[in-house]
Amino acid sequence: MTCRYQLAGVFALTLAGTAAHAFDSAKLETVNTTRACPHCDLSGADLAGKNLQGANLQNANLSGAKFGGADLSVRQLEKSFLPANLEGVNAKGADLANANLRGANLSGASFKDAKFGGANLSGVNLTGTTLKGADLSGATLDGTVLCKTTMPDGSTDNSGCK
Numbered sequence: 001m002t003c004r005y006q007l008a009g010v011f012a013l014t015l016a017g018t019a020a021h022a023f024d025s026a027k028l029e030t031v032n033t034t035r036a037c038p039h040c041d042l043s044g045a046d047l048a049g050k051n052l053q054g055a056n057l058q059n060a061n062l063s064g065a066k067f068g069g070a071d072l073s074v075r076q077l078e079k080s081f082l083p084a085n086l087e088g089v090n091a092k093g094a095d096l097a098n099a100n101l102r103g104a105n106l107s108g109a110s111f112k113d114a115k116f117g118g119a120n121l122s123g124v125n126l127t128g129t130t131l132k133g134a135d136l137s138g139a140t141l142d143g144t145v146l147c148k149t150t151m152p153d154g155s156t157d158n159s160g161c162k
Contacts, residue, residue, distance in 0.1 A: 027041070042057070063086075071095045091114055092110055093114060096111075096114060096115060096116050097117045102120050116136050127160070
C-alpha cells in the first residue's frame with residue numbers, strides 16, 4: 001500500500017479491524033517526511049519528539065508506539081479523528097491540545113505530562129491510564145470511563161469501575 005497525504009491537517013487513528021502492513025523503517029521514514037502513512041503498521045515505533053501535527057495516520061496500527069514529547073495536535077478547524085485505539089501507548093509529554101479523541105480506547109496508556117487542553121475526550125476509555133501531570137484544562141470528559149486512572153494530581157479515579 002502506498003502512503004500518501006490525504007487532507008492537510010487531518011489526523012485519524014484506528015486499530016480495530018484494520019489490515020495493516022508489517023512495520024519497517026521505510027514506513028517510519030514516510031511518517032517523518034510526509035507526516036502521512038494511512039494503514040501503516042507502526043506498532044512499537046519510536047515517534048517520540050516528532051512533529052506529527054496534522055498527520056494522517058488513519059487506520060495505522062500504533063499499539064506500543066512511543067510518543068513522548070511528540071506534537072499530535074491539530075488545527076482547531078481540522079480536528080477530525082476516527083475512534084482511535086492507543087491502548088498501552090507511551091505518550092508521555094505528547095501535545096494533544098484541541099484533539100478530537102471521542103470514543104477512543106486509551107486504556108493502559110501513559111499520558112504523563114501530556115497536554116489535552118480543549119481536547120474532546122467524550123466516551124474515551126481511560127481504564128488504567130496514567131494522566132499524572134497531564135493538562136486537562138478545557139477538555140470535554142462527558143461519558144469518559146475512569147477506572148484505576150491516575151489523575152493529573154496523582155490521585156486514582158475509580159468512578160467508572162464496574
